[in-house]
Amino acid sequence: MSDFSDLISVYKKRSGISAKELGEGTGIGSNIYKYVRGSRLPSEPGVVDLISDYMNMSNEDRHKLRDYWRIEHFGKERIALWKEIETMLQHFRITPDATESYMFEQRLPDSLLDHSISYIRGDLNVQQVLLAILTTADEGTIHAVVQPDDPHILECLSIAEKSANQSKIQNIIRMRQRGDHYADIMRKNLSILQNTLQLALGSDRYTSYYYYTDYVEQEKWPLTSSYIVTDSCAFLFGNGDTAMTGIFTKDPRFIADLNMHFDSLMKESRPMVIRPDSPSRIIEDFQSYYSIAEKTVPHSREIVIGTQPCLTPFLTNDICERYMCRDHTEIRPFVEQYLTYLTWWRKHIRNLTKDIVSIDGVRQFLATGRIHEIPEAYYTPFSKEDRLQIVRSWLASLSPDNVHFLKEDSCLVNSGLTLTSSPTFFIISLVRENSYHIFFSKEPSTTSCFWDYFSNLDDRIYMPFSEGKQRVQKIIEQFR
Structure with a gap:
């Protein structure tokens, strides 16, 4: 006999249920006799639960029966260690x-x-x-x-x-x-x-x-x-x-x-992370992203979240010619690819994005002339006049359909990180120590989880669109 079999016997006697009835009622069959005698132990806890359910044990005795089973199944020393941990x-x-x-x-x-x-x-x-x-x-x-x-x-x-x-x-x-x-x-x-x-x-x-x-x-x-x-x-x-x-x-x-x-x-x-280890790898990642995104994004609205607004679509060819660093041999391939990316973005995605941005991100760009989406080594800071031009172009394109302004205490990510989600893919891009990194996933659990989140953000973390636009206009006036 054992504590486990003893407790079954006690409850059998108390409830007036025979071993035969218990075996048939639970579907355990003749093995119930071995459990009652203590000559055999159930192989899994589910069997123990069947027994306690059929005899309508109290919660206290259910836990006691399962504990007795675990002690005999795993050994007292291991159970003692587990309980401690x-x-x-x-x-x-x-x-x-x-x-x-x-x-x-x-x-x-x-x-x-x-x-x-x-x-x-x-x-x-x-x-x-x-x-x-x-x-x-x-x-x-x-x-x-x-x-x-x-x-x-x-x-x-x-x-x-x-x-x-x-x-x-x-x-x-x-x-x-x-x-x-x-x-x-x-x-x-x-x-x-x-x-x-x-x-x-x-x-x-x-x-x-x-x-x-x-x-x-x-x-x-x-x-x-x-x-x-x-x-x-x-x-x-x-x-x-x-x-x-x-x-x-x-x-x-x-x-x-x-x-x-x-x-x-x-x-x-x-x-979680695919780490580009060379400029050529980065370009390959860009091209892979484009080839998939071009086929999917035009059919759905893409959501971009970052501290700064997504400003790269508002860089004109003239601005890129003046600020992008094409002379450096290692940087040139990335710059050329990035310029191609801007052309593609303006053509296919510009009117299909929904930006989730903070007012502080606009203020930060005007103060530094730096766009978080681009590594600092690839361009020189924009002049004061061009910063204003870029923000004004962005401001002119705003509508409640394509921009949500976050309340100032509700920023979801820190600077330098852009999270992009559509119903079919999920992208994280991060500029860190002058390196550009991309994590691209079509993993359903990741994609659906974040798309669902971005699409259903609680309205309490947004400020009214008109208020956000007025704040940006005030920042522009102060910056001038």
Whole structure:
């Protein structure tokens, strides 16, 4: 007998249900006798639920029966470890003793390594442990499930990527599908996308993958925190009530479990970033984009979101001749391709875009003469007169059908990033350190998710069109 079989027997007796009736009623058949005697254990939790449902167990006893099954199925030691970790991951309310909370330097202290599991509390402690693990790992692969929407965590990843070690960092980014609060979800996704791109596009060793989940698919993401795993250690961390909290362990079984979990997730994930590694690669990406976009965009309205308005369609040939740098051998092919792009845009897309812009983006362009969509090395800043000409041309083309003005506290992306979405494809373009990068996707989950978001933005984050236009006109007058 066992605790599992004993509890079934107790409920059988209490409910007056025979083993035969229980076996037939649940569809388990004669195996029920083995379960009652304790000579055999159900192979999956679904069978346990069938038994508890048929006997109309209370919620408390349902959980107890399942717990007994798990203990016998997996073993008490493993269950105890899981419960300890689940408590930390889901609640982060464990306050470790002073002897278990460390201030870390770049090298992990021996006192930490002596523990099978060590609890870490405090943002600085967590960041230092994370940085120490990332920068001291031997050559190999670092598996990560980290949301880089925390600037301090992002900084740790950036430092690690630029450090001397040769480890490769593979990070799975959790993105949420549209849910009950889809505006908040997608705004967070945009933030994560931007931060991930800024890290990944500047790195040869960091690779990010995106994985979509919704509220009914939590079983695919049993870990609610972030984790970093190397060949020799694992570190799990997340936000607690007042500070970040984490677990550090060198338990080989747990490390193996997390790596297996990572591998299974990666099979369902897609790369988030395609990094152009040469001017010729950039041109190839442009041409690939054009060949697809020309066939699809004219049949639907394209949505472009960025801090600045999409100003490149308003660059005249005369302005391009005066400001574009064609003399540099390496830059010339890109400039020529970009000029072709402008001609194509004016011909096919100019009247088919819906810009989502902030007033600050207009002010920023007038102040700097720089357009975020173009790397600074490819052109010289526009003169004051030409800046005004470009903005006036844009202003003259505005209508409620093609522009939405964001309220000043509702900007969805930072400078330098342009997100473009249509019903059939999704594009992110990013200018970073004078390099132009494109992520282009026809992945249905990405495309539908962001198109749906852009098409259904809450009106509360927009200012009235007439008010936005008046503000732009006032900025122009002040700039003169």
